[in-house]
Amino acid sequence: MLLIGLAGTEVAEHERAWLAAPGVAGVILFARNYASREQLLALTGAIRDTGGEHLLIAVDQEGGPVQRFRDGFTRLPALSRIGAVYDRDPEEAVRLAEEHAWVMASELRASGVDFSFAPVADLARGNAAIGPRAFHADPEAAAELAAAYVRGMHLGGMAAVLKHFPGHGSVAADTHKAKAVDPRDLDAIRAADLRPFAEAMAAHAEAVMMAHVVYPAVDTQPAGYSPAWIGQVLRRELGFAGVVISDDISMAAAGVAGSVAGRVQAHLAAGCDLVLACFPDVVEEAIAAVPAPPADAAGKLAPLRGAVGATWAGLLDNPQRDRFVARITALDSHEGNA
Template sequence: MSEVTLFLDLEGTELTAEEKDLLKHPYIGGVILFARNTESAEQVAALVASVRSIREELVISIDQEGGRVQRLKKGVTVLPPVKAISKQYSGASEGVIAAKELGYLMAAELRQLDVDLSFAPVLDVDYGRNTVIGNRAFGEDYETVTEISAAYIEGMRLAGMSATGKHFPGHGWADADTHHADAIDGRSFDELWATDMVPFRQAVDNNLEAMMFAHVHYPECDSSPAGFSSFWLDETLRKKMGFGGIIFSDDLSMKAAHSAGGYAERADKAVASGCQALLCCNERQGTLDILKYLEASDFKPLKEISSLRGKEWNMDEERLSAARVLANDLLDVAL
């Protein structure tokens, strides 16, 4: 019997009465925060505490990559896009060191607020074809992405945060934004395996804790988009690559997910393919529809989601201070 969970997004900077009730639902395993929920670091800490007062075990998550994708900015360091690392450092060793410190900084500042998880890092390759990826990627070739992302993950873990690789099996080639349109990558599996999937393969070998799928269709590999494909989730990721962590859907409200049907149908196809943790953001009725679907199913709530809670760590103020200087320097490079 499958175990499944759903993450809840919130309307504002404080919990509503409806959200307080929804957080008690056994199929809700976590919360995802957006910019509308993050007025300041102090306010985020208070919001997290209010969630914990209802269900202490919930996983509090956010997208805090840096650059264009940084939901919380006030009271924490404004982070550069990770592409700035490879842009600044031609020497591999320098880039690896910088990536490790930026991963530590990002995670440490969130862990100080009791946020468990940032959906990072992006393991896609920037081919200059997909504007939604762009400088969110560590580099323009898979070798650079593979090497630098491994160090970034190491830094995250030093601050007690698990890593989530995205967007499997690679989002950099498809020339569409899946938030608004269908995205297609016509390359063969062998080509993907030898290029875009290399950073993901290394991360899995290094015990990556979670993986998020792309709403991208790879017609040479399977007839369904990756997030609704047992070929990708089960046969490739689980069996061929040996991934043992949590599998997240990308946001089921995205335009590229619409081909799967209504929200219940999208959830059903994702779970049937092997997805364990569902995201449905900025669409409350969609969230309610998915909860009704889960209630009517034989699934059990995903207990394993607790493995993504923040771990104990020892804060190093000197290291944090140096990492903030590095981030500011790289922000100048990115600009």
């Protein structure tokens, strides 16, 4: 089952067949798909009118450097801003994490989007791709804040997707551009990187996105291609029963599985329920590589569908939202950085 990328701000004629393909579960949107809130509502409506109401619509709306929809949406600070508050006031940081998540989730739900790939549960330990996207370097702090973020997303009517399992923050390379290898053994990863994921799973996160990182002490394949990581560690050891999602098959580190078709099939064979084909130029080949969906596919993915959300007008009429927005946006002000 695929989440696919579209080219522009409307559904193109050739993309209609993609949306109707039985192996397509939904769409992941990017900045290239966004011009305004009004246009976004029209696009999400057109996607479902074309492919069916069952289609999921997702985006990366973490805040900081990764926020696809900006104009017309609250400018969300990077999660590291909340981690900085944790160092001086853990209780305040937990509140801010919940509020940040609620604002993000409620705005997307009012715009026809089911879920964001959030929160980042990686540790902030210098990875080139993660940077300020992670809460904290300390596993205990990151775990408490990730769980709080999941609670806030749920209050906003949105499922949570933890990324990038089993932890992308402790290896330097950026998997968008190169192969990344983390040589630590499983015990070291359990003691650090797995803790935020376990805490957020205990808060009932609905999904996990896999890392394209290789952990050779566990498996020679990147985690998203690894039955050891998905079946043994994530499913059996941690008891996770939710949805498992690959990272984008177009990333450089995904190339170890060969062709686009090979990447899709390797993710599915390893235990991924959803595979991301983010760039339109790989979608045709990805669709052709997907077998008939299993009979229980719709039920498996149902938890990712957003709850009924408020309208945008309803959000603007909510004094609680005003308070939350003021508090989280202050994190990027001079006072918030002090």
